[in-house]
Amino acid sequence: MSPAPVPFTYPYPRPSVTCDVVAFTMRVDHLAVLLVKRKEDPFKGSWALPGGFVNENEALERAASRELYEETGVSGVRLEQLAAYGDPGRDPRGHTITVAWVTFLTAEPSIKPGDDAAEAEWHPLRSLDLRSASGSRSVAPPPPSSRRAPPSRKSVAPKPAKLPVAFDHARIITGAYRRLCKHLDDPVHDPAFDIVPARFTLAELRRIYEVILGRELPPRWAKQYFVDRGLVVRAGSKPAAKPANQLYRWNRR
Helix, strand or coil, X not given: CCXXXXXCCCCCCCCEEEEEEEEEEEECCEEEEEEEEECCCCCCCCEECCEEECCCCCCHHHXXXXXXXXXXXXXXXXXXXXXXXXXXXXXXXXXXEEEEEEEEECCCCCCCCCCCEEEEEEEEHHHECCHHHHCCCCCCCCCCCCCCCCCCCCCCCCCCCCECECCCHHHHHHHHHHHHHHHCCCCCCCCCCCCCCCXXXXXXXXXXXXXXXXXXXXXXXXXXXXXXXXXXXXXXXXXXXXXXXXXXXXXXX
């Protein structure tokens, strides 16, 4: 009887692999990112992206979706692979490579912390401390308003401290925000994820761009940029009674 075959193994150590998910949504006047408070070390009690280790023989996107669901209760979302991050020392447990994913949720889902997440919450992107990823210049969008409050003679309260995030997640969030801004350049031909529902008004579309980019846009900008160029078309066979209520859809073939 011949001996059982011996599985092939490499003669050198192999890094661990994780997946992390950057999930954005719009909450009234700010862009928010979904974070979890870690229940265990390392970084116990700190806020981090939902994610975790890839199981043996598990596809990367499946691992990302599973970890997102296990830690936040969010499921059924489209994910776009962002990048891989594997600098030695990024994880105190050992050499770990993470594959990051990004998505944008047009409707804010209910969240429920689970697995090794003590809490799960949406945090305004501009409230996070991302300086470790971008130097002293913030990449987070400011409030989308050009109106300035009149000067006050009263003492001004100090601004609240920015919220730090664990591991190298500031760098990952920064990269995800830049990917989201790039996605705005061509949302018709780059449908990795949607930034508006299937049917939307021009005002809703313009507001999404204002919040993400952090600046006000002219009222007629959406019509000139999207309708006049044929990027969006009217939804339905009959026009709405009021132009402001007209619903549109992406002109995707």
